[in-house]
Amino acid sequence: MTSTQPLALFLMGPTASGKTDLAIRLRQHYPVEIISVDSALIYKGMDIGTAKPDAEEQALAPHRLIDILDPSESYSAADFRRDALQQMEEIVAAGKIPLLVGGTMLYYKALLEGLSPLPAADPEIRQKIEKEAQQKGWEVLHQELAGIDPVSAERIHPNDPQRLSRALEVFRISGKTLTELTEQKGEPLPYEVKQFAIMPKERSELHRRIELRFEKMIAAGFEQEVINLRNRGDLHLDLPSIRCVGYRQMWEYLDGNGTLEDAVFRGVCATRQLAKRQITWLRSWNDLTWLDSEDIDSAFTIVSCQIEAYCR
Structure with a gap:
């Protein structure tokens, strides 16, 4: 091994860019374990609107840190850092490599740089x-x-x-x-980190993927999923879970604001805006290797080379 620190892989990218597909393929060929870095996938009962890995995908490549919280609860970057570090330690202790996959850039930042000394909630x-x-x-x-x-x-x-x-x-x-x-940083991450970002070269292709994903969500029963959440009676629009992209727009439609078509349009627009923010974060990121999601074989090879070099 070329480093005294264990290897950790970050696979970042905007929503609908192909992160999950590449992660599953890597999991099937290398001793990696996937940790989700997604502030929406943490919630139970929010599967369709978050494009959560389904049972088949989970069987191929189990994801840690999904379905860990009820939608009535909040989860901070500090919570994520604590949980992710614990999962990473377990993975390394088992002789494997942590592969962190997702698009919640604030979580990656907290993990890389440590946390500022903010006071506890009062x-x-x-x-x-x-x-x-x-x-x-x-x-x-x-x-x-x-x-x-x-x-x-x-x-x-x-x-x-x-x-x-x-x-x-x-x-x-x-x-x-x-x-x-x-501005005051905490402890840095004690790993040799290799960072990758995946997305299509053309923004128009990303937009097409976002629209297609939303269409599939509607066909899969997204409206009923949100109805089920509303029927609980303890959830509302001010909660972080219900403010997730797509859920807010569907919730507002069910409140009587506009048609389903309006909700879909607003949801697609909000998802595009989210992707734009994620790309802006990534453009300013240091030590990042870009991957083309339309050439998945090349993307797989690039990441594989890093894993193989570390394992020699």
Whole structure:
């Protein structure tokens, strides 16, 4: 082996870019174990709208860190880092290589760079912020954040109560802004990391794949899946799970906002916007090898060479 540190592979890329197909193929040829890096796949009962690996795909290549949480619960980058490190240790202890696959770039960043020293949540302060929001509206609280921490206010949308509340909570607890604290990094990842990003060369092909995936989701019963979630009675649009791309648009349609066709159109547009954000992250990423998802054989060979070089 050429490194004193164990190898970890990152397979990143925008939604619908072909990450899962390549990961499954690698799993069938090499001693790799897949860890999902996806903030939507963690939720139980959210299978169709997240394009979660089905039973057949799971049988071929089991994915860790999927179906670990109820949709009523929240999951942070800190939670992911803790869980992913534990899974990686288990995989390495078994003599295998962790293959982290997904498109939640914030999770990869937390894993690579460590976490900033943010204060733990304070239920009392959080409740006070919620009460203020009910009285004044989130727009007013967003203006307050802009006066305290303009960088975070620029990044956080006024209609994103979870992140807006957290930014205000951090300042009220610590007296320091989210921007100040996130500039301080934690422990780096103790692995030799090889990073890959896969996507089609043409953006139009990615858009075609996104539309096709949404059509398949509708045909597979996505509307009924969201109806089932609504029927629980304890879920709502402010939860991170229901804000997932596709679920929000379907939920709003079931609330009586527009037609199913409108919901599909908005869902496709939101998915394209998500893909654009993911690509923007990746364009600024360091030490990244790009793979063409329309030449899966070449992509497989490139990653294989890294695995084989490490295992010699």
